Amino acid sequence: xxxxxxxxxxxxxxxxxxxxxxxxxxxxxxxxxxxxxxxxxxxxxxxxxxxxxxxxxxxxxxxxxxxxxxxxxxxxxxxxxxxxxxxxxxxxxxxxxxxxxxxxxxxxxxxxxxxxxxxxxxxxxxxxxxxxxxxxxxxxxxxxxxxxxxxx
Amino acid sequence: xxxxxxxxxxxxxxxxxxxxxxxxxxxxxxxxxxxxxxxxxxxxxxxxxxxxxxxxxxxxxxxxxxxxxxxxxxxxxxxxxxxxxxxxxxxxxxxxxxxxxxxxxxxxxxxxxxxxxxxxxxxxxxxxxxxxxxxxxxxxxxxxxxxxxxxx
DNA sequence: CTTTGACCTCAATATAGGTTGAGGTTCTAG
DNA sequence: CTAGAACCTCAACCTATATTGAGGTCAAAG
Numbered sequence: 001x002x003x004x005x006x007x008x009x010x011x012x013x014x015x016x017x018x019x020x021x022x023x024x025x026x027x028x029x030x031x032x033x034x035x036x037x038x039x040x041x042x043x044x045x046x047x048x049x050x051x052x053x054x055x056x057x058x059x060x061x062x063x064x065x066x067x068x069x070x071x072x073x074x075x076x077x078x079x080x081x082x083x084x085x086x087x088x089x090x091x092x093x094x095x096x097x098x099x100x101x102x103x104x105x106x107x108x109x110x111x112x113x114x115x116x117x118x119x120x121x122x123x124x125x126x127x128x129x130x131x132x133x134x135x136x137x138x139x140x141x142x143x144x145x146x147x148x149x150x151x152x
Numbered sequence: 153x154x155x156x157x158x159x160x161x162x163x164x165x166x167x168x169x170x171x172x173x174x175x176x177x178x179x180x181x182x183x184x185x186x187x188x189x190x191x192x193x194x195x196x197x198x199x200x201x202x203x204x205x206x207x208x209x210x211x212x213x214x215x216x217x218x219x220x221x222x223x224x225x226x227x228x229x230x231x232x233x234x235x236x237x238x239x240x241x242x243x244x245x246x247x248x249x250x251x252x253x254x255x256x257x258x259x260x261x262x263x264x265x266x267x268x269x270x271x272x273x274x275x276x277x278x279x280x281x282x283x284x285x286x287x288x289x290x291x292x293x294x295x296x297x298x299x300x301x302x303x304x
Numbered sequence: 305c306t307t308t309g310a311c312c313t314c315a316a317t318a319t320a321g322g323t324t325g326a327g328g329t330t331c332t333a334g
Numbered sequence: 335c336t337a338g339a340a341c342c343t344c345a346a347c348c349t350a351t352a353t354t355g356a357g358g359t360c361a362a363a364g
Contacts, residue, residue: 067265111259117251
């Protein structure tokens with residue numbers, strides 16, 4: 001019934017425990033592992049066990065995702081963390097600082113779009129040749145074809 | 153060489169022309185048609201021809217996408233346009249007004265995240281139990297598992 | 305010792321939003 | 335009339351982010 005492993009290390013988390021505490025599903029944790037975002041050691045019985053860093057790491061992943069950072073980039077950023085010692089506050093802060101810039105850019109882009117939409121609601125011009133929404137001045141038009149899941 | 157159809161109706165656009173003018177690829181227009189976002193008439197030779205409304209319609213679709221509206225919702229909104237007459241400025245304004253609310257919510261959510269990230273950069277607390285980023289007060293935590301491509 | 309729940313791997317499926325290619329037709333310029 | 339550009343359909347493929355299921359193992363409680 002209990003999800004906690006009762007083995008030698010009471011601080012190590014099983015995937016079920018981690019999933020519950022981190023607010024993600026077990027399959028998501030497996031998925032993150034295949035993508036190199038998290039790692040685990042194994043028990044004699046081949047079950048995953050996670051150390052004390054893991055909760056913070058998963059939390060960082062979810063926050064970065066909310067900020068619109070794709071998993072591949074998150075992985076690269078996490079790979080840049082010091083491997084030998086436990087990352088400290090400054091290490092994490094460095095990561096989030098980098099992501100904040102992207103987040104701010106996204107907010108700016110959306111706000112710009114909103115302002116233009118405001119104007120176009122007033123004039124009903126949407127799609128007229130001089131409407132800023134039709135020929136946005138930003139770099140979006142330069143992005144090539146391809147799946148663009150986030151608004152860039 | 154010319155992409156313009158030289159048939160009876162010089163105002164009708166071929167897919168290539170529409171693609172060029174709307175700034176999307178031909179395959180995207182085909183795709184939109186299968187999804188019910190746009191429609192076309194056909195020549196005797198089974199080639200698509202588009203009327204004068206189409207440019208505005210495609211423009212509206214792209215703007216709504218930038219605002220984070222999924223194609224299915226855009227389709228539903230477009231379906232609600234008057235079918236019998238050419239939609240006027242007020243019709244289009246009604247659409248964009250609805251999408252603006254969602255866009256504003258998205259901006260608010262991201263701005264909130266940014267503000268929290270600001271605080272957490274200062275304290276380096278990311279993943280500590282009292283960090284607002286770990287237990288966001290908004291409704292994101294209530295969303296079940298599943299692909300969440302946009303930040304909701 | 306048996307049962308049950310948590311765990312394992314691997315493959316298939318799902319969604320959104322398209323792109324690419326094969327194989328064939330149409331249109332227009334020279 | 336013929337070459338080549340543009341068009342057609344349909345199916346397969348692509349990325350990102352997971353979820354679901356099949357088939358089997360492990361561990362702890364009764």
